[in-house]
Amino acid sequence: MLLACGWLGNLASIALSLPIPGSVVGMLLLLLFLVVYGGVPKGLAKISAQLLYLLPLLFLPAAVGIFFFRGLALSDWLALLTAIIAGTLISIAICALLLKKMLQRTGTDKHE
Structure with a gap:
């Protein structure tokens, strides 16, 4: 099902x-x-759980690729680090807000 959806998405x-x-x-x-x-x-739940378990392996090439950016100027590194930190903080904030909204909908939020 995952492969079919991926293939159909590419085709579409x-x-x-x-x-x-x-x-x-x-x-x-x-x-x-x-x-x-x-x-x-x-x-699908079983396969997805396995893929989530292996997900960190997909980030290794990106982490290794950082070593090829040694020649960047200091201002480039500053912009890159700022984007990484800001993107991470924004992602965490959005996830927290969505979780709070979902907990409120299900009535399991104890901090209302």
Whole structure:
């Protein structure tokens, strides 16, 4: 199912000349399927758990790639670090707000 959604997303992105990457379209297709299905099938949950377990391995090439940027000027490093720190803080804040909203919807938020 994951491969099919990824493939269909790439196909749709190319066929419709969308400015969105095919992988994003595939994830939207997967989300649509899960909403229509009403949950996550057991097989998909099992495979997804394994992929999440291995997710840090996907970040190793990016971390190793940093070593090729040794020639950047100090101002470039400052901009890069600022973007990384700001992006991380924004991501954490958005995740926290979404979690709070979801907990309020389910009635499990004890700090209301």
